[in-house]
Amino acid sequence: MSNSEETIPIKDEYDIVAARSAGKTISSKCGFGLVDQTRISTAISELARNILVYAVTGTVYIREVDATGKHGIEVVAEDHGPGIVNLDLAMTDGHTTGGGLGAGLPGTKRLMDEFEIVTAVGEGTTVTVRKWV
Amino acid sequence: MQGAYEKIPVLKIGDFLITSIQVALHDRLALGLQDDILAKIQETNAKGLIIDVTAIDVLDSFITRVLVEIAKMANIMGVKTVLVGMQPAIAITLVEFGMELTGIQTALNLEKGLELIEKIVREEQE
Numbered sequence: 001m002s003n004s005e006e007t008i009p010i011k012d013e014y015d016i017v018a019a020r021s022a023g024k025t026i027s028s029k030c031g032f033g034l035v036d037q038t039r040i041s042t043a044i045s046e047l048a049r050n051i052l053v054y055a056v057t058g059t060v061y062i063r064e065v066d067a068t069g070k071h072g073i074e075v076v077a078e079d080h081g082p083g084i085v086n087l088d089l090a091m092t093d094g095h096t097t098g099g100g101l102g103a104g105l106p107g108t109k110r111l112m113d114e115f116e117i118v119t120a121v122g123e124g125t126t127v128t129v130r131k132w133v
Numbered sequence: 134m135q136g137a138y139e140k141i142p143v144l145k146i147g148d149f150l151i152t153s154i155q156v157a158l159h160d161r162l163a164l165g166l167q168d169d170i171l172a173k174i175q176e177t178n179a180k181g182l183i184i185d186v187t188a189i190d191v192l193d194s195f196i197t198r199v200l201v202e203i204a205k206m207a208n209i210m211g212v213k214t215v216l217v218g219m220q221p222a223i224a225i226t227l228v229e230f231g232m233e234l235t236g237i238q239t240a241l242n243l244e245k246g247l248e249l250i251e252k253i254v255r256e257e258q259e
C-alpha cells in the first residue's frame with residue numbers, strides 16, 4: 001500500500017477544519033493510537049491557524065514518511081507571509097503578537113517528536129513537524 | 134456553501150441550558166454558539182449551563198479559548214458551566230499542549246454533569 005499524502009491550501013477557517021481532519025485520517029492510517037492522533041491533529045490545527053492569522057494564506061502538507069527503522073507522519077506548514085522577526089521569542093510560551101495565548105508554537109513542539117522552523121522576514125515561514133509511531 | 138444556516142442548538146430544560154456539539158467546530162460556529170448561549174441566558178433565567186463535547190475529537194487553542202470565555206461570561210451572568218464528555222485523548226493533549234480549562238467544571242457524561250450542576254446551583258442558593 002502506498003503512503004498517504006495530502007495537500008491542504010489554507011485560506012479560510014474551513015481549511016483549518018479540513019487540515020485537522022486530514023491529520024486524523026492520515027495519522028490513523030499510519031498506525032498511531034487515539035491519543036497520538038489527537039496530538040497530531042491539534043498540532044496541525046495550530047500551524048494552520050498561524051498561517052491564516054499571520055500570513056493569511058499558505059499550504060499544509062501532510063504525509064506518511066519512512067525513515068530507517070521507523071514510520072510516521074510529517075506535516076509541513078508553509079507560507080510566504082511576513083516571517084518571524086524574533087524566533088526565540090516566538091518559541092517562548094506566552095509570547096504573542098496576534099492577541100493569542102502564545103501557546104501555539106511551543107505547545108505544538110511539545111506534542112510532536114521533531115520540530116523545525118525556517119523563517120525569513122519578508123519571505124515567509126516553514127514549520128516542519130514529525131512524529132514516529 | 135458551508136455557512137450561515139449552521140447553528141448548534143441550545144436547549145432549555147428545567148433550570149438549565151444544554152448544548153451538545155455534534156459537528157466539527159470551525160471558528161465562526163464556535164463564536165456563534167457563544168453569542169447564542171449568552172442570548173439564551175439573558176432571555177431565560179437559566180441557572181446552569183451544560184456543554185456536551187462527547188462528539189468532539191480535536192480541540193485547538195482557539196476553540197478551547199472560546200469554551201473558557203463562554204464559561205467566564207456565563208459566570209458573570211450568574212450561570213455556572215459544566216463541560217461533559219471530554220474524550221481522554223483530548224484531555225491529555227490539552228494538558229501537554231499547555232491549554233487550561235480555567236474556571237470550567239467537568240463531568241464524565243451528561244448524567245453526571247446534570248448531577249453536578251444541580252449540586253452547584255443548590256449550593257449557590259444556600
Ligand SMILES: Nc1ncnc2c1ncn2[C@@H]1O[C@H](COP(=O)(O)OP(=O)(O)OP(=O)(O)O)[C@@H](O)[C@H]1O
Pocket residue numbers: 046050051054055079081082083084090091095096097098099100101102103104105106125194195
Ligand atoms: N506563520 C507565521 N508567520 C509569521 N509569524 C508567525 C507565524 N507563526 C507564528 N508567528 C509569530 O510567532 C508568535 C507565536 O506564535 P504562537 O502560535 O506560539 O502563538 P500565537 O499565535 O500568538 O497565540 P496562540 O497560538 O496561542 O493563539 C506569533 O504571535 C507570531 O508573532
Ligand SMILES: [Mg+2]
Pocket residue numbers: 046049050100103104105
Ligand atoms: Mg498560534
